[in-house]
């Protein structure tokens with residue numbers, strides 16, 4: 001029995017052992033199978049990650065729209081993270097506020113404050129952050145966020161919210177970091193592309209800018225035979241665009257510019273290039289066309305711009321000027337061609353709105369001469385080449401001279417006498433008039449103060465240019481010039497033109513008031529050639545009205561001119577202004593002006609502009 005029992009026990013033990021061994025084996029198998037599965041999953045995840053990343057990189061390389069790429073990143077990451085909700089946040093450009101740039105997964109989860117907080121944290125720390133939140137009943141919920149960097153600088157964050165959490169956090173970190181890198185790459189690429197575009201395009205019109213235009217002209221010149229007229233450049237300038245900008249604001253100005261660009265484009269063929277060269281200047285490149293085609297295009301552009309612009313309830317009228325220059329006429333490179341077109345444009349502007357000029361080589365010489373003249377003018381005061389002549393103003397009723405008008409003279413060492421009609425505008429354009437005008441003012445005051453020792457009550461008229469009159473220092477300079485030589489303010493009359501006053505009436509009013517406070521008298525020069533509006537004349541504190549020579553000349557022959565002169569005299573009397581007739585050349589004119597009661601006269605008949613030496617004799621005999 002015992003032996004039998006032992007046998008049975010042995011059997012049972014063996015069975016048990018077998019069972020135990022079988023169990024261990026099974027467990028081993030299960031473990032191995034699990035391992036293999038995990039390995040497989042990991043491998044396939046890797047594989048999918050690789051494929052997804054590759055397709056994203058292809059999209060970046062192919063310059064797909066940025067949003068499309070960002071969406072591919074969030075959806076790729078979401079799928080690889082077992083359908084997790086993925087959010088990409090980027091700070092908004094100037095404000096820096098976080099903005100959701102792309103999401104994947106349930107819509108209600110995007111914009112979740114916890115996700116946004118994790119994203120912000122990742123950006124702040126510039127490293128991956130993981131948080132476990134226990135909000136779902138089915139298990140853990142975790143949020144992982146990885147920073148996005150562009151050239152080493154944090155530029156956003158990619159955050160994922162998964163339902164299973166825990167064990168996989170390490171893998172999730174790696175995955176998310178890989179995707180965040182893709183976002184960084186996409187952003188870097190997009191920003192580089194934008195920077196390149198911006199560097200070559202104008203923001204307002206979207207047109208190529210000067211740099212790109214020059215580049216294209218260069219290409220056209222090298223491609224074609226630059227010796228013949230094969231490349232033509234047009235420069236288009238809007239007349240008085242500044243008034244649109246000043247009057248309606250820059251935003252409206254920009255809209256108008258964009259509309260102008262459209263109009264110009266409408267005059268071009270495909271293949272012609274339109275660019276914005278500067279503020280209100282456009283450039284057109286005609287490849288394979290000469291001056292004649294250039295002029296044709298210029299005319300149609302001018303006509304197109306002349307059509308009224310209707311925007312936001314307003315109708316605006318613009319005019320343009322065009323300068324045309326073709327290759328082959330002395331121009332070597334793109335820069336030269338553009339300069340030539342610019343020279344022609346300036347010519348056109350001088351000729352008046354709506355004009356087109358074609359560049360010709362002699363235009364360069366003229367400009368060079370002007371520049372040389374300007375250099376010389378700069379030195380003229382120091383070299384004592386400038387002097388003043390004086391032309392008497394005569395009381396027409398008594399024939400007695402009452403004062404002089406100072407007239408600037410320039411004797412150029414090589415060119416001889418140069419008219420103030422030439423050098424004053426040159427000085428005005430460059431600002432040199434401020435120094436020049438100051439010298440004239442001081443010298444005139446000094447001279448007349450000296451003469452007043454022997455010729456009591458002698459008055460002085462000085463011409464003042466626009467830039468000079470509106471200069472903030474002008475009033476103090478006048479005050480000082482008077483004080484330095486003890487000349488009473490009332491003895492000085494400053495001659496201004498109507499256009500000076502009309503340019504900026506408010507500023508003019510301020511300046512004139514201050515001058516009046518010095519006791520200085522004010523005259524309107526060349527009256528009749530400008531606006532000649534009675535209403536504005538009344539508001540300015542003017543003392544003297546100088547009727548332009550054109551009316552004086554015509555007055556003696558009767559008709560319109562005489563009628564105008566008579567009206568001006570009446571006006572002068574009504575406004576209690578002293579009237580002066582300029583350019584009296586013969587007895588008949590003198591008689592007519594005396595007859596209609598003009599106060600003072602000036603002209604070759606009475607006295608020519610004289611050197612200072614001659615003045616004393618004129619006044620004392």
Ligand code: C2E
Pocket residue numbers: 391406407408419420421424440462463464465525526549582583584585602603604605609
């Ligand atoms: P304006 O102020 O109208 O000066 C009068 C001009 O008419 C002077 O020419 C004078 O010589 C000329 N004139 C005088 N009487 C007669 C006449 O009977 N017949 C003719 N045909 N002409 C006569 P000028 O000296 O050549 O000056 C030309 C312009 O240059 C002046 O015109 C004035 O606008 C400007 N100018 C002259 N000197 C100065 C100056 O010191 N400062 C400024 N800002 N402008 C000046």
Ligand code: CA
Pocket residue numbers: 405463495525
């Ligand atoms: Ca004058």
Ligand code: CA
Pocket residue numbers: 525526546548582
């Ligand atoms: Ca005058």
